[in-house]
Amino acid sequence: MLRKPAALAAALTLLSGAAGMPPALAADAAATPGDATAATRQANEAVLQQLPFNDRQDYEDAQRGWLGTLADSEIRNAQGRVVWNLSDYAFLRADAAPATVNPSLWRQAQLNLKHGLFRVTDRIYQVRGFDLSNMTLIEGDTGLILIDPLLTAETAHAALELYYQHRPRKPVVAVIYTHSHVDHFGGVKGVIREEDVKAGRVKVLAPEGFMEEAVSENIYAGNAMSRRAQYMYGALLPKGPTGQVDAGLGKTVSLGTVTLIAPTDLVRKSGETRTIDGVQIEFQMAPGTEAPAEMLMYFPQWKALCAAEDATHNLHNLYTIRGAQVRDANQWWRALDATLDRYGDRTEVLFAQHHWPKWGQQNIDAFLGRQRDAYKFIHDQSLRLANQGYTMTEIGERVKLPPALAGQWDLRDYYGTVNHNAKAVYQRYLGWYSGNPADLHPLPPEAAAKRYVQYMGGADKVLAQARESYAQGDYRWVAEVVKHVVFADPDNQAARKLEADALEQLGYQAESASWRSAYLMGARELRNGVQRLASTQSASPDMVQAMTDPMFLDYLAVRLNGERAAGRTLKINWVQPDTGKRYALTVENAVFRYKADQQHADAQATLTVPRAVLIGALLGQTTLREAVGAGRAKIEGDPAVLQAWMGMLDNFDPQFEIVAP
Template structure:
């Protein structure tokens, strides 16, 4: 990520005055800011796990061909968008401020370079959040999942070509519709190239890849900044990795429309002389996803259907709940279909070699998701709520002792809540929770009930001293929502969040807690993500997606008088009719019966620029790419009916 994202908050946090306590109190801090309670909790977990087992490290290092002297990637403006050296501190024994299991995973994810998986299969790991795999074909390289950004993909491919035969890209495969697996494609091939080479993806890929996050994008982006620790320093008191990898590269994102779609399991295809057998796995880890098997290599690519950690059934940035039953069934299907595989590799992490080891890994992944599903439903059918189930559920030792099933990314607690939500929704059946008071109102009344701010603060202080950080955070959250300017309350809440972060085995949980602590002390950063970097992806999105996005930005209270508008995209030869009825925006392709006194003629690209905010309507009225039939003032009024979402809204304060 750009260095501007990193803020020197560690010194500030560590310099905060300690609460009054004797040296033996759980509040006593180690040199890195971990309390005695946190140290004890992390040590207890370390004793429960086989942390000395080196097999994963042996596998992660196996086949290393070369690593760059400096893995630093810059954009065209010279800004750093990816620098692995930011994680050089992740070495040696776990500091007390990091969960030792997460530290182990972070060390594994630091192992980077160009690797030989087997003859004809190579991986670039550590050049971005995800892996890029190269399969040697007869005439060129078949590229699997070209990373997140154009800059990192180009850097990785250029490095690979220093050590492998210099051949062109002969095909591209997108295993699924998440941006860290397709966003860098324009760093490898020009968009026109998809007329010349196969670009292969699962059915529904382009729609899912371009529509994800458009409607709820501002909220998801804001929450993603917490989930990935975007504003945190990279050190033992800050961001150490996401569990799934290090972190995403915030470079220039692109996409190419596939010309070959996979829509069934068992589909066979020879790509540049290499036979492939595909497995179609929609609505698993991604809405559009596939895995594949290389029979000549006896190699199974698990995409992100499986990975070396427990994945998300629900992601903290916000997304639709994933179906644990389907997910588990797809893994079992792959286990049977590709039972001859003696090599496994995927879109994240490191490979596995040996049929027995691969079968055991797939069985563990299969059973992890099915266990979460089955036991959550068992308990909800016995009347337990989502919170009660999350607190009760534990993986059996046969799964929990295997690091590939640990909650480094998803967690048992929030995944069980996802299963509950998928079946039961937000309401737990208790009428007191059917129409609760707003958070700030509830908080004010709890503070009053506690006897005032000072009394509640003292209760929270006692909880903190006892190492009961979850309860301290619960109390202090009420205090801060009732009185956002309560300085001591904000400080102690931040300190509680930090200890919870230091204990978290999940990379995203750690980042969420530490990001919240930072914002309580420093306020919300104005370092918003530059959405113009998404322009190329948005240009491939159907224009109807943008009208859907406009619908959820309509200021309904001002919209009841506006009638209709036709927008004609001059370069697409496509026209859409928009009208407002009952303070709701509707849209559809123009019909012969649709009449409107107002018509905007605009190029697709200029329209996208307008929506991104890089081109304003008033400034573009004289552009050759835009003309208006009808009242210009009425057109301007139409666009003023849509608000610009607040991208840096508060999360930890009202």
């Protein structure tokens, strides 16, 4: 994440244990999770009667074609730090789910634990379980075509090396990114070198709009998104029956190095084809579905369809709780309908970039049809209720998939949920406002919390009543009420403990891995404070360097602190000596603006520096003074103006508070 020079490096590198723990965590490091209550046990036992647990087809499909895996399931980075470890999930070998895990989620967690190299069909292989996503390997005539090289370079490299243990060591001739989410491109430098791409020895393909979407999503709101992702994926939670068991879409996110190499070829419309190293590929564009830039692929030589991330073995997200633009359910179902029309009668194997494949035309048609109908049902029913005056929260409670869809394993709430997807449809069309004027300008959480607690008779009275609700198993209400006590007085340990207990039971009951992790992370931080341990920063140096000039300058504008900039007017010229580009930069009215191909006649300072060097200075890899001394930058005019501008740029705390003010 971009920061002022002194702090930039820390924000963009992986946080390590050396950063230490905050006092609250150090003092209470022994706090442990509780057991399932009677209410939670009863809720989870009921799930066993509601779903067809005797259907074992997914277990067979998830194991089909397995060739082998790493002898040691640990993957480390160059410094020896563990970035991926599946041995922590050995507890999932137990057949029966413990009382602290929803049995349906336990089943999905077991399926996602099957890892290694798998043969999908002739010349198509996948490495699964080495990251949140899959890497697909297509054997060309002389080399390999890789689809989606995982989230981080370390896991991608390990996946390719595993393939080479079982198949010929052919060079990689092409990489294809199916879409603009970081777990589908971040490991690219673990499998190819940028110099080989620049020399034309390796092609990189992506859908139109890929770079803008990939970079903007992970930069503009990247700090908030990365922090919230810790809750969604639970990567910092202990692995175990009372902690993280799965992420629904895969095990969890790896903690390695996010990289990026720009595409050399963009696919722009459905029906386009490419022949790469003897492999014929037909593309179907699916923008605005699971990602703003996304495409599916058909391989006619093997009657194989890559569904990217538009059809996986769970209900997906129309809104992802880590935070992102709401996805278009209407566009999504239409894309899957088009997939069925285009490829349904000529597909014998379907694979995606998460989970396991499906084989057989009838099975595939039924699967795609269910997925299509689920997104259309949620879309249409949510709008039906909205047009009857129901609010977002009410719609989330009322929309339920019909039995024919709800009973299908591949539409369960492991990742997205019907509840928050229905709310996403409302948000997409109607926004955050319920229509009730009482909701138009509510007090912020801290101010409201103090008033709520005062109105309810004080913290002690609230906690006494909340404990009675907890004893009755009313955990949602306990969490909703007690959060006000925490926000009114974050040092109230009794309130923090009771809210944590309630969130924990909600996590134990959750079928959604995302919800489980969020509840358990909230409980953990209420008890222990905010951890400062390893996490992957999506706004890595590669991501920042990949920004266009306007994107880079737009992000600097996001970082401008309006209060510190108020009353100041700065005029700076920026000249890029390597490209000849010129920008007039202005701070005025507490806004940072820029104009390309212009220069201020009355500039207070002119900075002549390549963009890469300026980014390096902002990342803490160098300083402008060092760059000037080395002849890589030149400052004309008043250097204090540049210092004043950089002093207006905010620092973003990558570990900000979520469950407390």
